[in-house]
Amino acid sequence: VDRFLHSYSLVAQDLPAEQLQRLQELFSSAVEEHTRLLAQVQGATLVPPELESRLGSLISRFQLYLREARAVCTQSWARFHPLRMLGGCTLIAASCLLCYVASELAAASDSFYRSCLLYPLLWGLMVAVLLGLACAFTQEGLDLLLVSSWAAAASQLGFFWHWWGQHPKRARLAGSQPPLASIGQRQRLQAWLGLAFPMSILLFRCGAMFSDSFVVAEARVAPFLLASLVMLLVGKLHWDGRLTVPEGPRQQLLGFSSYRREIWYLLCLVAMLLVCVRLSGFFHQCREEIPQCRPSLFLSPLASLRNTRAKNLFYLLCVALLAGLVYAVRSWLRHYGNLNSSDPLVLFVRWGFPLVVLCIACYWAVASSADDSLGKLQELVQVAVVAFPWAVYGLASMGLLLLLCNPMTVFAKDTRESAGSIVTPYLGVPSSEVDFLHVIPQIYKRMQESQKSRLERGSCKATIAAYGLGSVYSAALVIALTLLGFLLMLLHSERLSLAFLLLFLEAFVLLHIHTHARGLAGDAEPFSVPWYAVISWLLAASQFFYSTGHQPIFPAIHWNAAFVGFHLDHSTNLLPAVLVGANTFASHILFAVGCPLLLLWPFVCEMPGSQKRKPRKEHREELQEVEEHMMEMRLRESPGKFSTALLHLGLKYLFVLGTQLLACVCAAMILRRHLMVWKVFAPKFLFESLGFMVSSICLLLGISLVMRVDCAVSTWFRHLQLR
Amino acid sequence: MKEAEIRRLLAANLLCVFSIILTAVLPAFFWDRFTVLGTHLTWLCICSVCVSTLNIVLHLVLKPNLTPKRSSFAHKISRFLKCCIYFFMSCILFHAIIVLYGAPLLESVTETFLFAVLLSTFTTLQCLCILGPNIQAWIRVFSKNGAMSIWETSLQITTMCSILGAWFGAFPIPLDWDRPWQVWPISCSLGATFGYMAGLIIAPLWIHWNRKQLTYKSR
Numbered sequence: 001v002d003r004f005l006h007s008y009s010l011v012a013q014d015l016p017a018e019q020l021q022r023l024q025e026l027f028s029s030a031v032e033e034h035t036r037l038l039a040q041v042q043g044a045t046l047v048p049p050e051l052e053s054r055l056g057s058l059i060s061r062f063q064l065y066l067r068e069a070r071a072v073c074t075q076s077w078a079r080f081h082p083l084r085m086l087g088g089c090t091l092i093a094a095s096c097l098l099c100y101v102a103s104e105l106a107a108a109s110d111s112f113y114r115s116c117l118l119y120p121l122l123w124g125l126m127v128a129v130l131l132g133l134a135c136a137f138t139q140e141g142l143d144l145l146l147v148s149s150w151a152a153a154a155s156q157l158g159f160f161w162h163w164w165g166q167h168p169k170r171a172r173l174a175g176s177q178p179p180l181a182s183i184g185q186r187q188r189l190q191a192w193l194g195l196a197f198p199m200s201i202l203l204f205r206c207g208a209m210f211s212d213s214f215v216v217a218e219a220r221v222a223p224f225l226l227a228s229l230v231m232l233l234v235g236k237l238h239w240d241g242r243l244t245v246p247e248g249p250r251q252q253l254l255g256f257s258s259y260r261r262e263i264w265y266l267l268c269l270v271a272m273l274l275v276c277v278r279l280s281g282f283f284h285q286c287r288e289e290i291p292q293c294r295p296s297l298f299l300s301p302l303a304s305l306r307n308t309r310a311k312n313l314f315y316l317l318c319v320a321l322l323a324g325l326v327y328a329v330r331s332w333l334r335h336y337g338n339l340n341s342s343d344p345l346v347l348f349v350r351w352g353f354p355l356v357v358l359c360i361a362c363y364w365a366v367a368s369s370a371d372d373s374l375g376k377l378q379e380l381v382q383v384a385v386v387a388f389p390w391a392v393y394g395l396a397s398m399g400l401l402l403l404l405c406n407p408m409t410v411f412a413k414d415t416r417e418s419a420g421s422i423v424t425p426y427l428g429v430p431s432s433e434v435d436f437l438h439v440i441p442q443i444y445k446r447m448q449e450s451q452k453s454r455l456e457r458g459s460c461k462a463t464i465a466a467y468g469l470g471s472v473y474s475a476a477l478v479i480a481l482t483l484l485g486f487l488l489m490l491l492h493s494e495r496l497s498l499a500f501l502l503l504f505l506e507a508f509v510l511l512h513i514h515t516h517a518r519g520l521a522g523d524a525e526p527f528s529v530p531w532y533a534v535i536s537w538l539l540a541a542s543q544f545f546y547s548t549g550h551q552p553i554f555p556a557i558h559w560n561a562a563f564v565g566f567h568l569d570h571s572t573n574l575l576p577a578v579l580v581g582a583n584t585f586a587s588h589i590l591f592a593v594g595c596p597l598l599l600l601w602p603f604v605c606e607m608p609g610s611q612k613r614k615p616r617k618e619h620r621e622e623l624q625e626v627e628e629h630m631m632e633m634r635l636r637e638s639p640g641k642f643s644t645a646l647l648h649l650g651l652k653y654l655f656v657l658g659t660q661l662l663a664c665v666c667a668a669m670i671l672r673r674h675l676m677v678w679k680v681f682a683p684k685f686l687f688e689s690l691g692f693m694v695s696s697i698c699l700l701l702g703i704s705l706v707m708r709v710d711c712a713v714s715t716w717f718r719h720l721q722l723r
Numbered sequence: 724m725k726e727a728e729i730r731r732l733l734a735a736n737l738l739c740v741f742s743i744i745l746t747a748v749l750p751a752f753f754w755d756r757f758t759v760l761g762t763h764l765t766w767l768c769i770c771s772v773c774v775s776t777l778n779i780v781l782h783l784v785l786k787p788n789l790t791p792k793r794s795s796f797a798h799k800i801s802r803f804l805k806c807c808i809y810f811f812m813s814c815i816l817f818h819a820i821i822v823l824y825g826a827p828l829l830e831s832v833t834e835t836f837l838f839a840v841l842l843s844t845f846t847t848l849q850c851l852c853i854l855g856p857n858i859q860a861w862i863r864v865f866s867k868n869g870a871m872s873i874w875e876t877s878l879q880i881t882t883m884c885s886i887l888g889a890w891f892g893a894f895p896i897p898l899d900w901d902r903p904w905q906v907w908p909i910s911c912s913l914g915a916t917f918g919y920m921a922g923l924i925i926a927p928l929w930i931h932w933n934r935k936q937l938t939y940k941s942r
Contacts, residue, residue: 217897220825227824228890241866258859274823281825 001069002027014076022419023069030061078672085669091149092665094156096658101163103651115162124155198234198532201229202656205539205662212676215667215684216289219546223277226539230270233517233532242520266516269509276506280547281500285556289679298495299549301560302368315368318497319361322489325501326353329482333409336604337467338475341411345402349409349479356395356486363388364494382567389565392490399483406711407476408716411467466721469713470631474600474711477702481594488586491561491579496549503544503587507594510536511601518602526634527645529598534652537591537598538660544587544692552687553679584687585694592653592698596706599649603632636713646703653699657692664688728873729931735781736877736923742777743920746770759913760903765840767837767912771844782852805856813847814839826891830905838915845919853878873930876937880929881922888918911921 002024009020037054102116115340128151136140208214208221235245286293305311330349333339339346366384439514468475485504489497518526550556561583562576570576582589635642668685671677746769750757759766817839823830826835853874854860863869870876892914895905904910930937 211898213898220897224825224893238865239867241869244862244866259862274820278823278825 001066005069015072019072023065023072026061026065026068030058030065033058033061043331089665089669091152091156092317092658092662094153096655096662098156098159099651099655099658100160103655112166116159116166119162120155120158123158124151127151127154138147147206147455177639195531196230198229198535201225201232201539202535202659206659209615209660209663209684210667210671212674212680215552215680216287219284220281222539222542222546223280226536226543227274229275229433229532229536229539230273230513233513234266234270237517237520240521242522260520262516262520266513266520269513269516273509273513275505276509277543279542279561280502280506283496283547283549284686285546285549285551287551287553288557296549298498299493301493302364302495305368311368314495315364318364318494319357321497321501322357322360323354325482325485325504326357328504329353330380332478333475335409336471336475338409338471340467341409343406343409343478345399345406348399348402352395352399353482356392356483359388359391359395360486360490363490364391368494386565386567386719388491391566392486396483396487397658400480403476403480403483403705404708406712407625407637407705408472408712409475409479410469410472410716412720413465413467454468469633471604472713473632473635473706473709474597474604476705477594477597477600480705481590481700484590484593488582488589491564492548492558492586499544499548502547503590505543506540507597510540511597512605514598515602515605526602526637527599529645529649529652531652533598534649534656537595538653538656539570541587541591541695542660544591548586550584552684554683581690581694585691588691589694589698592695593702593705595649595653596646596697596702599645600632600635600706603634606631636710639710642710643707645708650699650703654696657695661688661692724936725873727925729934731785732873732877732930733927734739735785736783736927739774739777740920740923742773743770743916745941760909763909763912764834767841770916771837771841774844775848778848778852802856806851809851809856810843810847813843817842826907833869834908838912841912842885842889845915846882849878849881873937876930877923877926880926881919884922884925885915885919888921889915891918 005015005020006021009015009017037051037058040051105112105116128147131147131150132142135147150273203263205225207224208218214221234243243259243266245258245260283296283298284293285299302311302314303316330339330353339349362384366381366388368380481504485500486712489500492500512535514536518530549558557580559580562570562579564579566575664681664685668677668681671681674681746766747759750766750769756762757765757936814836820838821835821839850861850864854864864871864878868937870879889911892911895902895910896907898905904913
């Protein structure tokens with residue numbers, strides 16, 4: 001112990017010097033006593049009794065030395081507030097429970113939601129104000145942390161109290177029918193088992209936060225769990241018999257069953273997902289806890305490559321990927337008819353997206369050029385390195401502003417009779433015969449058209465055809481995600497655009513798998529998103545945190561993202577913080593903003609089971625008689641259900657995020673004296689909590705965008721009906 | 724009649740379990756340096772071969788699905804070839820799935836393939852023995868209420884247990900305990916083996932416990 005204390009004091013200064021000196025004196029005096037005793041015992045054969053008592057006192061002196069040494073060391077350890085930690089954990093756990101309970105509430109009346117959601121908020125505000133006043137009166141410092149914690153606790157208690165008040169009422173209503181106990185039990189067991197399969201994956205993920213090896217290897221754990229979840233989904237569908245053709249009596253007799261044709265598409269999608277998951281493993285950064293790991297070669301910027309040919313090839317590949325992304329988004333929008341109108345937003349998609357890609361490509365070209373090759377153009381290069389990112393920022397913010405102002409990408413074609421006359425107006429006496437000849441064909445055409453419309457009135461009414469109305473919500477979200485994607489790709493190194501392409505591809509495949517699974521399962525309610533979809537979305541978000549070259553440790557932060565567009569120093573800390581934060585939590589941002597797509601995609605890709613009478617390219621909305629709604633317009637059939645569905649989706653997302661955060665927090669709390677706490681658990685906790693905040697804010701932004709589009713669509717319909 | 728069937732199933736399964744234990748213990752007498760962990764690939768080969776021969780022999784002896792079909796020699800040969808092809812395809816499929824789950828692609832190909840062969844022995848070979856090379860029957864068996872006899876229920880349980888065991892066997896890999904059994908693919912193949920043995924023991928017990936609820940549709 002003495003040797004250790006001596007060498008430690010040479011290396012670090014956190015043990016106080018005078019206490020070490022005192023310990024050193026204590027130890028040296030005890031050692032001297034010990035040598036004296038040994039010398040005395042050496043000569044004699046019999047041990048006299050006073051030597052034994054001196055030995056006893058010597059032992060107690062050594063024990064005192066050890067206790068003092070331990071006290072000195074313990075004083076230098078970090079101090080924790082156990083009560084506050086426990087309180088924080090309880091708050092987070094209660095919030096998770098609140099999200100779960102609220103997301104499982106059946107759609108009920110407005111007053112129910114008001115009492116369960118608005119009143120607790122008021123309770124919390126009231127408690128905050130009271131505590132603030134109390135602090136002011138007692139003249140203690142305003143501890144913002146304590147005040148906000150008590151306010152949160154009060155609002156949670158308010159929620160549970162209101163919910164419990166409503167709950168027995170519903171139970172009494174349900175109990176009015178005679179319950180059949182065995183069937184109820186069996187149904188409950190089945191419901192539990194149905195919930196168990198996605199929740200067990202979530203449980204494994206949370207359990208993995210408690211082991212330092214699993215936190216270090218989380219880059220491989222998250223994709224493994226995602227792949228397992230998707231395979232379990234397919235297995236469950238197979239077990240429930242959803243993948244086979246429904247058996248007729250003859251087939252049942254023969255024990256004959258065959259797969260439906262649609263499952264080959266589902267299996268292709270699953271295979272593509274597994275390939276994406278495996279390929280995303282090539283972009284990981286290394287941690288020092290894994291000695292034999294080599295960081296991915298895609299993380300280094302192109303400027304660091306020596307081989308010019310390889311540099312050029314990679315550059316061309318990245319630019320081709322960007323162009324491919326723009327092409328894919330444009331063809332998706334064109335397929336669903338959202339590119340037909342001449343609104344500013346559609347013009348931005350047509351012309352602004354290629355311009356953004358051009359600016360990013362130029363920026364990458366300039367930034368990756370070798371320093372000494374351009375010589376005289378150095379000044380131009382300096383200007384370009386700042387100008388191009390600013391152009392991208394400007395274009396992207398313009399696009400987002402356009403999206404907020406007018407998110408409708410709908411083209412309305414009015415085929416009703418035009419009120420105006422097509423005959424040239426009377427301009428005085430006709431000066432030549434040409435004018436006469438000009439008028440008569442026009443009159444004839446006019447008579448023909450009015451005759452035709454009179455004959456056709458029985459079969460086909462004059463309508464307003466609206467192109468792109470069936471995917472108006474998703475189109476706005478897709479445009480927003482593409483713009484954010486471009487911004488975030490600018491902040492990363494060039495070759496990580498491959499990872500972003502994988503991200504978009506995997507998200508697309510996940511949405512399609514979710515849609516097809518719902519279509520095959522067949523009995524699900526369209527206005528609710530199942531748990532496995534939300535959990536898989538979040539696992540994909542975590543997977544791409546690692547696959548965009550990040551790790552939850554401080555040395556892995558990409559600091560040079562703060563200098564994209566800013567060549568010299570920053571004046572404030574806010575702007576570089578935003579840039580570095582956007583770089584680090586890129587996948588959280590994209591997946592959180594895109595979360596409402598989980599609700600909207602099954603409506604956009606109408607699954608068999610719903611009618612598909614009209615072609616998919618256009619969506620005709622008839623005004624005189626309202627036929628059955630198609631695609632996303634089915635969401636507008638019951639606006640109450642739509643908003644409830646959005647709320648439930650948001651709450652489920654927050655629940656899953658919250659359980660992950662709770663696991664990190666509990667791990668940091670329980671393992672606060674673990675060997676690896678400062679290297680593994682504490683950084684993971686910090687990154688996870690920051691990611692939680694970023695994800696929640698972006699989730700709110702995504703849902704607000706959908707609600708903004710909803711308002712715009714309502715206004716558009718009102719204008720149409722007024723005309 | 725049913726009790727006798729369950730007892731026959733129990734005997735067959737216990738014989739399989741015993742044979743697997745033998746494959747772990749017996750070769751050490753003939754070969755000095757043999758250990759399950761040390762010479763793992765050899766053990767994988769031995770185990771697969773033993774389990775497959777035992778299953779084929781048991782199937783030929785017990786003949787649980789007595790189908791009085793006219794079996795000409797050519798028919799038998801074609802069935803045998805079909806079985807071989809299905810087994811080989813399932814090995815390839817398992818290998819691809821294991822690589823997609825995170826196994827190294829270019830390194831340790833032999834280890835991954837032998838693990839895939841072991842997994843196929845525990846799952847596909849059983850299906851081939853009990854149901855024959857008949858894809859429709861396989862689809863039917865692996866769905867709820869699809870089992871038509873005790874042997875098929877046992878097949879469901881052993882297949883699911885061995886795949887679950889292989890999945891759980893992947894969990895110790897990231898741990899930093901530096902044990903010899905954390906090397907790829909030892910933990911997964913041991914997990915699959917333990918899962919298979921557990922399935923073999925659990926299946927007759929589960930069938931016995933639920934014998935009143937298990938009603939099989941007669942063809």
